[in-house]
Amino acid sequence: MKYMLIIYGNTEVAEALDNDLSEELARAHQAIQKELLSTGELIGANELSTVDAKVVRTSGEGTVVTDGPFMETKEWVAGYYLVECEGLDRAVEIAGRFFEAKFVPVEVRQIGVQ
Numbered sequence: 001m002k003y004m005l006i007i008y009g010n011t012e013v014a015e016a017l018d019n020d021l022s023e024e025l026a027r028a029h030q031a032i033q034k035e036l037l038s039t040g041e042l043i044g045a046n047e048l049s050t051v052d053a054k055v056v057r058t059s060g061e062g063t064v065v066t067d068g069p070f071m072e073t074k075e076w077v078a079g080y081y082l083v084e085c086e087g088l089d090r091a092v093e094i095a096g097r098f099f100e101a102k103f104v105p106v107e108v109r110q111i112g113v114q
Contacts, residue, residue, distance in 0.1 A: 002043070002084045003091035005098070006107040009078030013103045028099040036083060036094070043082040050076055075104065082111070 017025060029045075036042035053068035078100070085091055088110070095106040 001087055001091075002082065002111040003088070004109050004111055005081040005083060005091065005095045006077055006109065007079045007081075007098060007100050008075045008104040008106070009100070010075045010104060013100070016103075025099045028097075032081075032094070032097060036081075041083045041085045041090075041094075043084055045079070045081040047079040048077050078104075 033042060033045060050068070055066050055068040057064045057066075081094070083091060083094060085094070088108070091108045091110075095101065095108050098106050100106060
């Protein structure tokens with residue numbers, strides 16, 4: 001089964017991640033990625049930047065573009081992992097190991113459910 005593990009971020013956490021924690025964060029992701037590559041579970045992963053993010057809406061009056069990633073919210077999607085694993089329990093186990101899970105939610109969603 002395929003799952004998207006969605007890592008959230010917020011301004012407070014971003015500001016709290018000083019250089020020491022940033023290095024710890026990077027090492028933690030490198031270790032998880034190495035493991036998931038060796039087990040064949042990792043399909044893809046990436047950080048999602050908020051720089052130049054836009055929100056696009058279309059209505060009868062045309063297309064409206066505003067700064068993103070989301071309007072009027074303190075949290076944003078900071079990154080994701082796309083994994084293929086045995087089931088929900090394994091996906092939740094992986095998500096629970098993310099460094100960010102100590103500070104912000106990590107959402108687990110199955111992909112391709114009919």
